[in-house]
Amino acid sequence: MRSARRTEAAPDHAEVQRRWRALVDERLPAAARPDWPVRLNHCFARILLDNACGGPWRASVAPPAWANMPPARLAEALALGEAVLAGRADLAELNRRSLAWRGHPRGIPAPRALREGDLLLRRRRHEDDAPFAALNADPEVMRFFPAVKSRRESVAEARALDGRFAQDGFGPWALEASGAFVGFVGCWRPLRPLPVAGDAGLVEIGWRLARGAWGRGLATRGARLALADAFGRCRLPEVVAYTAVLNTPSRRVMERLGMVQAGDFAHPALPEGHPLRPHVLYRLRAADLGGGA
Template sequence: MPLEIRTLRLLLRRWRESDLAPFAAMGQDPEVMRYFPALLARTESDALAARADRLFDTHGYGLWALEKRSTGDFLGFTGLAPVPAFLPGPGGIEVGWRLSRASWGQGYATEAARAALDFAFGRLELEQVHAITAVINEPSRAVMERLGMTATAEFQHPKIPVGSPLRVHIRYSISRAAAAQASAAADLTG
């Protein structure tokens, strides 16, 4: 049975064949890929979707395809993945997202990431979750801060060329207790 998470407006679910074309379009959108080193060819996009979905089989969590419940539209992905071993720092699990440009500015990234954090701290019983992005990626950093995450370290991304404005990355982290506090505060205000 596929693992799904429902929020007020969103469905986080396993990937479907029908997600591949809109996901590939996202990978070719220069604005969506602005904080990544390159646009993705269709084969790269399809391979990324397959890896994202396989995480569920190998780890019991992964990068869920994100669907708008009221329309069934594919919006991108949100979920959990192991922090890549080649990155400096403590390792662990990270929460991440990538949404289509049409879905920006509507709170979907925060809503879906909060659901992923609830899964991480509830079902997986993790003590800490990280998020990583380029320092210049202000939109993602704003989501991390809305989630109650705290910036913990800057580092040079080893797979991004020296001189690239994307090379300097930042790690945010949140503990189980801080996530519960942030979630309670969001429930009161939201």
């Protein structure tokens, strides 16, 4: 059940570079409002590039970024900038993430772990990389994604997900059952703007479990524990979840959590006609969580 990767034809790199320079050097500075946290072109570039990379962009790309950033990643940063201009993404929130990744966190400090009986939610460890890569390489686990992930992609995703704790004080927890790593579950802010109402302030909850952990209620139990922390310690008023319409197992977990279907949308990372493009959105308010957590 997670955000899908871009599968459409790669955009023309030279054109993306041209649009990027125009965006950060001209259009964003010209559109800067009094309530925006930055006004200068290099600040806009820092914010958008960091958010597209899931951390400080210089950690993975040699400067100058506009010339050396992989085309798809630069296109992702460009899309974020267009969303800021259109009012569909919150520049202040994007800036807060960037500063947190760069050692200026302002989120609520997170505990190292949450426990319920034999179920443990904890922060990521390096030894989780191998089992996480294995579940991401399992076609059954990834059947509602466009493709399985390589080990390199899995490690990069795990690091980016764990970085959410520094930026917000909450994020995806590694999920252990009876002492064994079985996946992850938790809350985070979507990086990609979504075509749904209230997009700028969304916090989503999601999970991904290894096949051997299915059918034991672990996703529901782990999600309830994560929600109790998000609504309690972090004071979040609401979370959402979304997945492909075809993903019946995840939709059942959402419904068991008390989430309410709140519409549907076409996932912007997937092309027209792709069977996973139709997505469904669920919402849950803190006031409606009930006693399950």
